[in-house]
Amino acid sequence: MQNAALNYRHLYYFWVVAKEGSITRAAERLDVAIQTISAQLSLLEQSLGKSLLAPQGRRLVLTEAGRLALGYADQIFLLGEQLMDALANTDLERTMRLTVGISDSLPKLISSRLLEAALGLNERVKLVCYEDKFESLLGDLSVHKLDVVLTDRPVPSGTTLRVFSHLLGESEISLFGLPQLAQRYQADFPASLNGAPLLLPTRNNAIRGRIDHWLESHDIRADIVGEFDDNALLNTFGRNGLGLFPAPSALETDVRNQFDAVPVGALSPVKEQFYAISNERKIKHPAVDAILGAIHGKVFQPQKPAEPG
Structure with a gap:
């Protein structure tokens, strides 16, 4: 049989x-x-x-x-499931479904900026986003449950999964804080950070080791008042004034607008990298191609605050 x-x-x-x-x-x-x-x-x-x-x-x-x-x-x-979604939209304007896995360590503002590249297509895109641990998302991607994974790290070398890393860009990291708090530490930066309250990612985050090394290399003994596995929660505590927090310098305008925070100083040469992970497909997904092409645009160019009018 x-x-x-x-x-x-x-x-x-x-x-x-x-x-x-x-x-x-x-x-x-x-x-x-x-x-x-x-x-x-x-x-x-x-x-x-x-x-x-x-x-x-x-x-x-x-x-x-x-x-x-x-x-x-x-x-x-x-x-x-995708067939049912496609048929459900046949009476509407043509819709393309994009299923995205977002690593829980990736800054949410970066995720949003990357996905804007896909939403800028002429064809209507329906986003379905899942947030999870990096390893879990790779497993889902490898069996085509996801179209793409957005993350802050490449696929580890030696993996048996047929998935591929695409570097989208990178940004220098700066410390931000509410204006009244940030003002205390802007002068004489970075020496002023001795004793400063910091909110940092936990040590399983790719950027944490680089920040720790930067602090050690400048002989800074900051007061780490909070460590967060979730980037959005870290930013929320930063917006509440609990401490200074790191964010990509390229997102300065977004950080100002969303968290009412201002830059204290850049942690040069610490940089955070951003990747799209895709699987091997015979037919390319137009929305994934748009995300992969973001590196050629202005997604990670530093933002300048608007001039006061």
């Missing part, structure tokens, strides 16, 4: 069982009898000539063939 056509209903039942970890939970989710799922899983395995699931205690775990099949099933059913 190995040459029989693939039954996609059987494959869908396998996909749900693999996600739920048991036939019982899959049956509850699908509202069908346990015996129905068991029978259709057996028919799928017979047609493929491979065992896809194996019992392990009270759970079912994927065999090697099952892991391979699940990767393809992920792609197949994601395409099904």
